[in-house]
Amino acid sequence: MITGFPRSDGRKGIRNTLIVAYLVECAHHVSRQIxxxxxxxxVHVIGFPGCFPNEYAQRVMEALATHPNVGGAVLVSLGxxxxxxxxLARVVEDSGRPVTTVTIQGVGGTKKAIAAGxxxxxxxxxxLEQAQRxxxxxxxxxxxxxxxxxxxxxxxTGNPAAGLAFDRLVDEGAACLFExxxxxxxxxxxxxxxxxxxxxxxxxxxxxEKAARYYATLGYGSFASGNADGGLxxxxxxxxxxxxxxxSGQIHGMLKPGDVPPRGGLYLLDVIPxxxxxxxxxxxxxxxxxxxxxxxxxxxxxxITGRGSVVGSAIAPVIKICANPETYARxxxxxxxxxxxxxxxxxxxxxxxxIYDLTLSVAAGARTKSEELGxxxxxxxxxxxxxxxxxxxxxx
Amino acid sequence: xxxxxxxxxxxxxxxIRLAAGDNVLILATTVPAGTVVEVGGNGVALERxxxxxxxxxxxxxxxxxxxxxxxxxxxxxxxxxxxxxHVHVQNVRSNYTASYVVEAE
Numbered sequence: 001m002i003t004g005f006p007r008s009d010g011r012k013g014i015r016n017t018l019i020v021a022y023l024v025e026c027a028h029h030v031s032r033q034i035x036x037x038x039x040x041x042x043v044h045v046i047g048f049p050g051c052f053p054n055e056y057a058q059r060v061m062e063a064l065a066t067h068p069n070v071g072g073a074v075l076v077s078l079g080x081x082x083x084x085x086x087x088l089a090r091v092v093e094d095s096g097r098p099v100t101t102v103t104i105q106g107v108g109g110t111k112k113a114i115a116a117g118x119x120x121x122x123x124x125x126x127x128l129e130q131a132q133r134x135x136x137x138x139x140x141x142x143x144x145x146x147x148x149x150x151x152x153x154x155x156x157t158g159n160p161a162a163g164l165a166f167d168r169l170v171d172e173g174a175a176c177l178f179e180x181x182x183x184x185x186x187x188x189x190x191x192x193x194x195x196x197x198x199x200x201x202x203x204x205x206x207x208x209e210k211a212a213r214y215y216a217t218l219g220y221g222s223f224a225s226g227n228a229d230g231g232l233x234x235x236x237x238x239x240x241x242x243x244x245x246x247x248s249g250q251i252h253g254m255l256k257p258g259d260v261p262p263r264g265g266l267y268l269l270d271v272i273p274x275x276x277x278x279x280x281x282x283x284x285x286x287x288x289x290x291x292x293x294x295x296x297x298x299x300x301x302x303x304i305t306g307r308g309s310v311v312g313s314a315i316a317p318v319i320k321i322c323a324n325p326e327t328y329a330r331x332x333x334x335x336x337x338x339x340x341x342x343x344x345x346x347x348x349x350x351x352x353x354x355i356y357d358l359t360l361s362v363a364a365g366a367r368t369k370s371e372e373l374g375x376x377x378x379x380x381x382x383x384x385x386x387x388x389x390x391x392x393x394x395x396x
Numbered sequence: 397x398x399x400x401x402x403x404x405x406x407x408x409x410x411x412i413r414l415a416a417g418d419n420v421l422i423l424a425t426t427v428p429a430g431t432v433v434e435v436g437g438n439g440v441a442l443e444r445x446x447x448x449x450x451x452x453x454x455x456x457x458x459x460x461x462x463x464x465x466x467x468x469x470x471x472x473x474x475x476x477x478x479x480x481x482h483v484h485v486q487n488v489r490s491n492y493t494a495s496y497v498v499e500a501e
Contacts, residue, residue, distance in 0.1 A: 152422065152449020155466075156412070185492050186469070212492055221493035228497045231423075231449035233463075233483065234490035237470035306449065326426065326448060343412075343424045343448065 003133035008096040013068035022047030024081035034117030044314035053082040059258040063295040071128040072098040079105030139173025144293030148286035151230020151306030155241020158304035158323030158339040163247035164352025175261035178246040179269035181211040182222040186236030187243040199391030207270040254392040257292035279382035312370025403436040404454035415467040420451040440480025451483040
């Protein structure tokens with residue numbers, strides 16, 4: 001049975017993490033030092049490095065600081081950055097979570113800021129750790145999926161197996177999010193055919209066309225050299241594999257980073273900024289995608305890899321699904337699921353069921369491999385988004 | 397066209413044919429150069445070491461033909477590709493953006 005920590009907004013968390021959030025890179029070291037003595041206890045560092053204001057970054061940080069897996073927050077400000085720490089602190093406080101803002105220039109420098117942050121954690125962490133879990137339904141779960149370090153096996157084993165788990169979770173009322181519209185280039189028409197309404201189909205196609213234009217301007221597709229080493233030849237071949245993560249069910253809606261799905265169903269997350277190309281590559285690596293999935297409320301993320309990614313994430317556990325049996329043999333310590341054995345005769349459905357079962361046990365508190373290994377990667381950059389169009393969300 | 401009449405099936409367990417009509421086969425295991433695999437009823441020696449997940453031509457493919465994997469177009473042949481030859485960045489281009497590859501040293 002799944003259990004979680006109840007929050008004031010009605011959602012439940014599957015972890016009770018205290019975050020230390022730096023609000024500019026200049027406060028990053030102090031944040032790391034604040035978290036350091038707590039070792040493998042659930043104190044995670046996240047943050048935004050920029051000194052210039054950005055509505056998207058503010059929105060994502062507010063969503064993460066009130067993410068259902070988060071139980072409290074230390075906000076670390078240098079003091080002169082443009083990030084609106086007052087608004088962030090208010091949002092966290094209004095959610096009923098303990099929060100403090102440590103301003104390094106105000107408290108008198110590095111040592112005093114570290115001491116202040118640690119004192120807050122020592123006061124509040126034991127209570128978070130002793131909090132009782134309550135029953136939680138599958139229909140309260142929000143699950144994301146990314147693939148990274150993809151190769152020619154990803155689309156044959158790991159991604160379709162994750163898609164089977166998605167199909168079942170959506171049937172049981174969960175909200176499931178798939179993404180990287182830049183890695184759906186070539187799939188837009190087959191994907192649009194699965195849209196719940198013709199208007200949504202238009203939005204889905206438009207999102208992928210936007211991604212194709214965006215990457216064409218930048219000169220590189222979302223295609224890394226290692227993808228080619230692993231047998232993938234073109235972005236559309238990579239897309240074909242990545243698309244399989246979405247399963248086979250109807251697509252109920254489209255979200256942008258920070259939008260929480262209004263109900264269960266299958267959603268595409270549009271991660272490509274709106275408007276002219278401004279701030280460079282949409283997501284400079286896989287963890288930028290995980291940060292956005294978390295900003296939409298994902299309790300945990302499936303990460304399907306062929307080449308062998310090792311990353312995890314702050315805040316939301318990552319279930320690592322290894323698509324390539326040779327990679328699994330080399331890197332089993334980093335992998336939760338051996339999907340490559342499908343190539344050696346294991347039925348796809350058996351691996352899909354294994355992913356589903358592991359999802360429920362991780363939601364109930366079991367630790368994933370990347371959590372055990374202490375992976376808590378996090379990155380957030382600059383973007384610009386327009387609000388969602390009216391056709392993007394399922395009708396009330 | 398004569399190429400369309402060639403068989404694209406294989407009984408070789410090291411190769412996967414994902415969909416009828418595909419003109420590529422996928423390696424299900426890593427195979428060294430010189431290994432003879434069965435493509436369309438004929439034995440073909442692999443020209444180079446190929447790791448699992450890579451593709452070989454299921455039949456002769458003409459320059460300009462669309463490469464089909466899982467019945468899905470994944471690019472265009474930039475040159476004629478013989479049955480059994482490695483189908484990859486050296487002979488296929490994207491219909492969208494070029495693939496960037498770092499040459500290993």
